[in-house]
Amino acid sequence: MPWVFLAVFAATRWPGLMPEDFSAAYALMFCAGVFFPGRAAWTAPFLVMLATDLALNLWYQFGKGWSVFTPSLILYLAGNYVGYAILVAFGRCLRPGSRLLSLVCGGVLGALVFYLVTNTASWLLNPFRNPEYTRTLAGWITALTKGAGGYPETWTFFRNTLLGGGLFTALFAGAWKLAPAESPLEKGEGESPADPEAEPSEAQA
Template sequence: MNHEKQNTLKFVLVLILVAAFSRIIPHPHNFTPVGGIAVFGSYFLGRKIWAFLVPLFSLWLSDLFINNIIYPIQYPQYYEGFTLIGSFWVYGSFLLMIPLAWGLLSTFTIPRLILTGLSTSSLFFLVTNFGSWLNNPIYTQNFSGLLTSYIAGLPFFQNTLLGDICYLVILFGVTKVSGFSLKPVYEKQAKI
């Protein structure tokens, strides 16, 4: 790897961690960098295991902090502790976003970036609300209950979509403005 790509890689890794920990800043529900991190990481880290591990680790690390330090203080009456089991649908959708982004953002253009943001936000909405329907006894286990789950999630979808698009613009914009190339660090043809 040449010196320019090494510097870009370091910058991308730091930016992903900073974005992940920006989740501790007060924000509207679901207006987070989660989808932006998945797309940004998948684009720059290519089709390598790092495209999964780096964004996933940053999400997990920020979740550990938020769920073990912030939530117990803010919501002591509701907080029952952080479990990965409860986050299965979030992490699962996050992992599905990465190959989706590989296909949609094979080359960088603004329209492709927006399309990828729309698609990954929609994927997150569909998967996590399906998980809510499946695991939450408030929803009947039939099509009506599933539909109710999706309707209940619509207000959160708006913020997810806005957050993903906003963070995608910020992550890619900061990279470009900082003088780094918008070319992937690793080639897309590489195998996992």
């Protein structure tokens, strides 16, 4: 099941497939924290995220002619990964047996925090040199609500972030709960259980 989640997420990153900021990334990171075992909760989603980010940036750089490997943009991307780490940490606070509604609410809350973290990073770093992003409270509020001129207003990204986080969390968590439980052999937890009808060995004289 984890690999299905990762494959679906990678497919949704195809450019133009989803509306702006309507992404499965927030749900994947949160659900990885909830459902993935041990270190896989951190390594698996981050490796897929790194691979797809690299592929996308190479396409933007050489296919679109955009300069995406500048220090400011790389630093901004690092801020996104801080947000992803927070989402995984949120997920680790819940259990796979939690109610679906609790998981969806957790996914939405995580998406909200991600939006605040990444848009604050965009305001602080201002990688595109937007004049509206002044280092004032008004500039920060502009970054969170209106955004820069010539681009869609950032409140629409906020809406899509919450919708994507909630919807994909519900889909991922619901699919996980409906999937048949793995047997001990499938999990690699040991050999098949002993035959309950087997006769106990005779006591030694």
